[in-house]
Amino acid sequence: MNIGSNIAWDDTVLPFQLDRTDTRGRVARLDGVLEQVLSQHDYPPAIEALIAEATLLTALIGQTIKLKWKLSLQVRGDGPARLIATDYYGPTEDGEPARIRAYASFDKERLDPNGDPFPQIGKGYFAILIDQGAGMTPYQGITPIAGGSLAACAEAYFAQSEQLPTRFALSFGQSQVPGQSLHWRAGGMMLQQMPKASPGASGGGSGDNGLLLAEDILEGNEAENWNHVNVLLDTAEEIELIGPTVQPTELLVRLYHEDGPRVFDAQPVKFGCTCSSDRVRQSLSIYSAKDIGHMTTDEGIVTADCQFCGAHYEFDPLTLGFEAEKDPEGD
Template identity: 40%
Template sequence: MTENLLSSMGLDRPETGDDAVVPFTLEKLDSRGRVVRLGHALDTILSRHDYPVPVARLLGEAVVLAALIGSSLKFDGRFILQTQTDGPVNLIVVDFDAPDGMRGYARFDQDALVKAAEAGKTSSADLLGNGHLAMTIDQGPHTERYQGIVALDGKSLEMVALTYFQQSEQIPTQVRLAVAQMSTKGDHRPRWRAGGMLIQHLPAHGGAAMADLPGNGDFDDPRMSDPDFVEADGWTEAKVMLGTVEDLELVDPDVSPERLLFRLFHETGVRVFPPKALVERCTCSAERIEDMLANSFSDEERQEMAVNGEIEVVCEFCSTAYRFNPNHFHQ
């Protein structure tokens, strides 16, 4: 980037690399947004389970979407994205542990997946099928959870996300997601990479003047329920620009989020905020599992769980195996 480009974006730092979210505003277009770029963190999540490629790609999209939404939380807590459907991939769970931790898991029917592949139906919408998508915000044990649920009826995660924001948040929103395997010199296998961008139309009541990045979903735009509402020209332009983004641009390690934003919005101007790092992190622990075994099962049930004198519990997210002596709990 040239100095003029850096200055025009309000950028006085190096360009952002992988595993980060970059907030931005488009003040002339009355919009705001976030760009997510994932490399090592996503490859770790997807590779440890050796998912079939279509399943890994779908789970990758879910991880990106969760990062785009969860990274806007203004408190320590969890954002949980979960799908339950009748499709070949019948369950997806992604946890975003604010402010930066991610983990994800997918469950699939191997026979149904093979049939879908033979029929050439391996898109996100095909693999999901019909069911629902739940997005849950959990602020901790002493607060009430907030949950929004939308139907999955043969649509992609991108399209379902738009429905979620329209119904639950009433914020005009557009989302782009891309996941790919890419090889670089020295790699012994292709690595998973992903990128995503979310833009939202700012509310009418002065949102463009906000000093830090908005995006916490704490307002409703009254214009959305107005039958005479006409979409603003700035929002139309922002959506059109986002629609020109190619998948390769979202995942290319040589195209930083800042460069991508400049390509899209240099004519109208874009202001970029400091990035937030993202990491792959599982929240499982021996202590939590031990508490669960002690408080949720009887001595008899724990004895029945034991194989060769041990209870083994494997974390579905990170595949870590924990082993316990069933006699330990009633000593």
Template identity: 40%
Template sequence: MHSPLPGADDCVVPFHVEPLDVRGRVVRLGASLDAVLAHHDYPPAVKRVIGEAVVLTCLLGSSLKFEGRFILQTQTDGPVDMVVVDFVTPDKIRAYARFDAERVAEAEKGNAATPSELIGRGHLAMTIDQGLSVNRYQGVVALDGTGLEEAAHEYFRQSEQIPTRVRLAVGEEMQAGGGSSWRAGGFLVQFLPEDGGRSAQADLHPGDAPEGVDAHQVEEDDAWTEAQALAATLEDVELVDKTLTSEQLLFRLFHERGARVFDAQKVVAQCSCSRERVQGVLASFSKEERRDMIQDDGRITVNCEFCGRSYGFAAEEILGHADS
């Protein structure tokens, strides 16, 4: 099968390289990323952080085969101390970031405004939510200052135990006459042989092994070694180049082995907030808590952090006429 949207932006293209026993996905984002970023006045450096987080979320969330959502969230000590990206199957994405404007400005002056440095240290949580009838699954991995790519590698090594390589890239494209637009791309490849023994990985370091004890080692399968070497040749410009289609990119990487490309999955920027949903959230608070939310004008106002939309409610809508 071939993608019905060859090379199009704002889609995820799955692929399979059978001779190497690897599967993966390529993400290219254009207008959808601009739409996500348009809701807030983010500095360019913060936009790069959000771009990486959105691409990673699309790479992971697009693999879900059921109705639900994939949520990526960081909590760190960096100038961008929180990023939340919400992917609702099959194709809706939204995101926002919390940042310290002064610290971001200082980082930009000192040329320390890379995404990994702006995120800093803390943790990355990835949550799969299938709804009220199913328990949430959450995986948490440390962010140690090396960025989202390395955190994703560690997540798959610890939680999924699937050999995985991830590449993320974000670029700003200047427009004629002023202004700019943003692009992002991502690449994920995983080693998934039928013989599970071929994908065995070394045990995690126990941390308290006696001195002199050799770390556990496993020789990598030749097919996975080759796949990683090919993935390492990817350059950022290739992932964000709008003149290079996802199919052409995969051909560059795997033309000697042959890559099977599957139908593209679209990605759209769309917030899932609504007046009814916000009212339902307010109803989950106690009457005392809701009463404390009432402003001087007798109304309760809630702003969506993702899209900036404001929802106003009269006190009686939230408390009931007898209690307002």
């Protein structure tokens, strides 16, 4: 098999539909994107794994948003892994790549750097926010941390907030192909069952702390179809999910050749950050001159670092805040 031809699927999300079961889904492969996300900071292995999983989930979920929209995923907990944050920016034009960025905040003293990642989040919440742009009210959905992985949290989110049965099968970690150095890769599949009628689940579900699960939402033929596609997905091997030696289209044919698989245009993704000096100035515009003074270093400047990409900014304090005395253009 020609590995070079398969590398073309890296950093893409391929949407598909299974016509005979009314199931839609996506297959994602992340290579360079994930490597760039993780290279921005010197994260311990446990945090790298959480960021890899969150970034892959964000790519799979974010593919459905419209041009120029932004989807954010946040995981907050009371454990040593305090925050995992990702952003997915929809393409600015059709055919253009989407952009992804991510970062984590953690308590180094409490963290077990090589321990099981997910339990180190502790109790908290999993949230998705969709920003449709200026003048529009952002949508936000929140569900408690549940299950044994971020993928399980995302499944609970869709069942609880959207009453939409959803399944994720993910694979991520450091890998190596001939002629390349050891680096991070991730791949996975997302399935969603499309109900023919409005979901009718109400009250508590059968999941952790009464959260809804797929079996609480579906019944009859829909439940049978959902069980069918999940049983087949369970047969997917990690190497098939993560690639690069198995193309996403080959995986879909192997799993669902009897279910009428139909693929759509793949969405390319890349690492990208929207930080800028103007955005930093805007964020500081709410502060008084006294507040800005407290932020000023002994060298007489105000500094800021982007948590996502590591960009470093320096400002003349007299150009900042709502009491600025100088024009920023002269900074």
